[in-house]
Each structure stands twice: as C-alpha cells, then as structure tokens.
Amino acid sequence: MFELDDRVMESIIFAMENQDAKAYIDMETGLVSFQGEGESEEEVLDESERDLESIPIWTSQDGFRLMDQFAQTIGHPVVRADLLAALSRGRGVFRAFKDVLEAHPETERKWYEYKSRAMKARIVEWYEDLRHVRGLQRLGLEPEETDELLLSDFRIVRCGGERWGEFEALVRAGREDALSRFPRVLVEYVFAALDRELSGPSSGEYRIYSAECEPGAPAGMALVRMFRSAEGAFAVLGFLYVDPARRRIGLGRTLIERAREEAFREGIRYFAVDMPFLWAEFGASLEALGYAPFGTRWLSCSES
16 A cells, blocks of 8 residues: 655645546555546546545535634634635635735735645545555554644733733623523622632732733633642632634643643642533543543532
8 A cells, every 4th residue: 555655645635626537546656647538437446457546525615614714713803804704705705715815925824734734634534544444554643733833823921810800701701601501590600709809809819811813802811820828839720711713723722731831830739620611522631631630510400
C-alpha cells in the first residue's frame, strides 16, 4: 500500500478540489488518475489492471461548511462580520468570500492554512480506514490541528475581580446558558452569590482571565479565586463562559490553562475546577489535560 507522504497528500487535495471529474488512486504507487469522459466508475475499476480506490469526496457543500466554521471563529469582529455577510449571499458566495479575504491578507493566509489542515484531516481518516479494511494496522497518524491557528487571533488578558461588572454581557450569557439546563432557583442562587462576593471586600482574591481580539470585546472569560492560609494555598475556577461560536477552537481550555499555569508558577499547589454548571463534555477535556475528579454534585427533583 502506498505511503501517505506530502507528494501524495497534495495530489489527493488537488483531485478532491476538482469536482468536474471523479478521481482514483493507485493503492500501490499512490498515483492519482481521473475518470475519462464517457467512462463509468464500473468501467474504470473493471478494466484497470491496477488496484484503484476512489479518493475522498469533497463537495461544494463541504467547502461552504468549512468557510462558515472558519468565519464563526475569527477573532477580529469586523473581518468576522464581513465574512459572515459574504456567506449570507445567495449567489456568488465563494467569490464574495474570497474578495473579503483578499482585503485582509493575514486572515487570507490563515484561511488557506485552515482549509489545508481540514482537508488533510479528512484524508488521514480515509487512509487509516483503507488500511483497516485491507487488514493492515492503523498507523495512528495525527493531522495538524486547526485550533492553534485560529487561537492566534486572541490574546489572554488578566485583571482583578473588581472589574467583574465590565464583563456583564458574558456573565449574562453564561447565566442564560445555565438557565437552559438547570432549575432557575439554583442558577439564581449561584450567580447572586458570585455578585455578592465580587462586590465586596473579597473581590481582591479573584482574578479574571479574558480572551479578546479587540480591546473591550472579550469572546470568553474565566473567574479564579485564590485561597491562601497557613496550611497552604490553592486556586478555584468558579466561572467560565465562552461565546458558543468560539468554543470549537479551544478558547475555554486556553483560558483555564493560562490561569492554572500562572497559579503554579506562583507556588500554588492545587488548582480546582468547581463549577456547578460545567458542561458534561468539558469534563472529558479536563481529564485529558491531567485533571482528576474531585468530588461530585447530584441533584434530585420531586415530581410535585
């Protein structure tokens, strides 16, 4: 079976983007060929003496979805708005998208890298599946992640708890998110307690980490409280909220890790995540980063 090197990868990407003809790959050599005009797929596969497989399918719908994912996660609000406006057009959407990119060279560079990484990830998955079907061991290939590429749009800013009020929009969105999943009485109790703490003398024990592309326009925030005593010191993450459109690039994970790294550098030994409204799937992400379960919360509701 062919080796998935850079040459083969680029040949497959080129063929995937050529939607005018169906393409095949020689499983021994890795050479890509196209279905001739008037030929059927059955004729190509039956008449060829080579071991051929169809390359991964990449449709215009795939391209549009990728453009939308990219636009949703762009940090700069003006560029993001322009790209989303281009995608909302009825006809000429691909041309309009490219026109916006050409006006912003750095975003254009990121787009082509983002697209390349996404297509390579599709190819790696297809290649591993082919190996499995043919009785070969999966190689465990790791495609380049797109998260790091888009995270570079954002900078992490730290400030004190006394500035809690400046993040009202994110706090309100976090509250609404919690209300959509948990009883109102519990949500209101937790957020009222946070407001009391952060409006009183304890505010100096808190740190706020925000992710922003433009000053004053945070896309996410994390609230951490520092506890120090004669027995030792620890930090507790009590609130985290990220704009849903930016969650897929790992912005929440980045905020938490920045807070944890700073706490550890200052000699803090323990960093706890204590959020009653934490999304269940986020727990798996924390375990992957080396966190261990620390207690549980259970809720029962009467039928009356």
